[in-house]
Amino acid sequence: MSHAPLHIIESHTAGEPTKVIIDGGPDLGTGTLAERSQRLRDEHAWLRGAVCCEPRGHEAVVGALVCAPDEPDCACGVIFFNNVSTLGMCIHATIGLTVTLAHLGRIHPGTHRIDTPVGVVTAHLRSDGSVEVANVPSYRHAAAVTVEVPGWGSVRGDVAWGGNWFFLIADQGPPVAIEHLEALNRFTRDVRRCLTEQGITGEHGMEIDHIEVFGPPANPALADSRNYVLCPGDAHDRSPCGTGTSAKLACLHASGTLRSGQIWRQSGILDTVFEAALEPLPDGKIIARITGHAWVNADSTYFFDPTDPFRHGLA
Ligand code: PYC
DSSP: OOOOOOOEEEEEEEEEEEEEEEOOOOOSSOOOOHHHHHHHHHHHHHHHHHHHHHOOOTTTTTTEEEEOOOSSSSEEEEEESSSSSEEEOOOOOHHHHHHHHTTSSOSSSSEEEEEEEEEEEEEOTTTTEEEEEEEOOOOOEEEEEEEEEETTTTEEEEEESSSEEEEEEEEEOSSSSSGGHHHHHHHHHHHHHHHHHHTOOSGGOOOOOOOEEEEOSSSSTOSSEEEEEEHHHHHHHOSHHHHHHHHHHHHHHHHHHOOOOOOOOOOOOOOOEEEEEEEEOOTTEEEEEEEEOOOEEEEEEEETTTTTTTTTTOO
16 A cells, blocks of 8 residues: 655654654544544554655654644644554653644643543643643552562562553662663563563553653753563653653652652653652542743655555565
8 A cells, every 4th residue: 555645743851752744644534633643543553654664664663653632722733653553642652742733833832631531631842843742630549559560579669650551660670770681671671571461451451551760860960760661562751751750740749759840850871850840639549740942853754665565664
């Protein structure tokens, strides 16, 4: 099958790539963003192959398909995906999307509502180019859960929702530093496999598909913590992971460690930083506000020559 060309604006947020599909994406019909996201996942796998796999992409890329919103007063709707599936929410890509829409002249500094498969988020584009995203409500689902991981022993972590499901581990496993990427990847993949095997899930049996490990920051004057985040396609997040930072804030709130409005500076494996603060909700959940920068770095047209055997990516 061949397709119309895709118009894509590329950017990175704190080192993590986003490709925003502006034109040429599949028609997903109407319905909520969650319904359309399911349709994209089940019926249009070619898009994630074309955008997030070689030869055009790679496993760390997150795609963001711009759609009509379902909720009123939204600037747009968006469905996030990576090389293996769709994502509920993605904050680095929301920051990338906001900067991309500004680059195209479609939005200006100010606050914009964006419809996503897990609910409406708001993105505040500041005149200095930074973007603050107010995420969907985040919460800690379970504290100090132990999973047995052959070769690594008993690993303890919290289970939390930040727009995706996370298992958050502190001060266990390999050191959180770029020299230990391979070991961190092995450790977190083993943990995720064992969580599934041992029936440890998010609420309502939801799969925990992101694993987040925390260690000390490189420079305590610049960050409070450094993380490594394993994403569902087995790539690690190059940014500090906005949904992972939201999950972290939910845990810090639940343990009484971070107050409303207090700034948490989360650095990622590249030592880039997201600034974050929480706002408590009456039901014990929080709204996490995550601030970061993105830079537009390419404006591309993808062609689908029917004679190209890899036009839909190397699966
Ligand atoms: O920033 O939320 C995020 C994210 C999720 C997966 C990759 N980045």
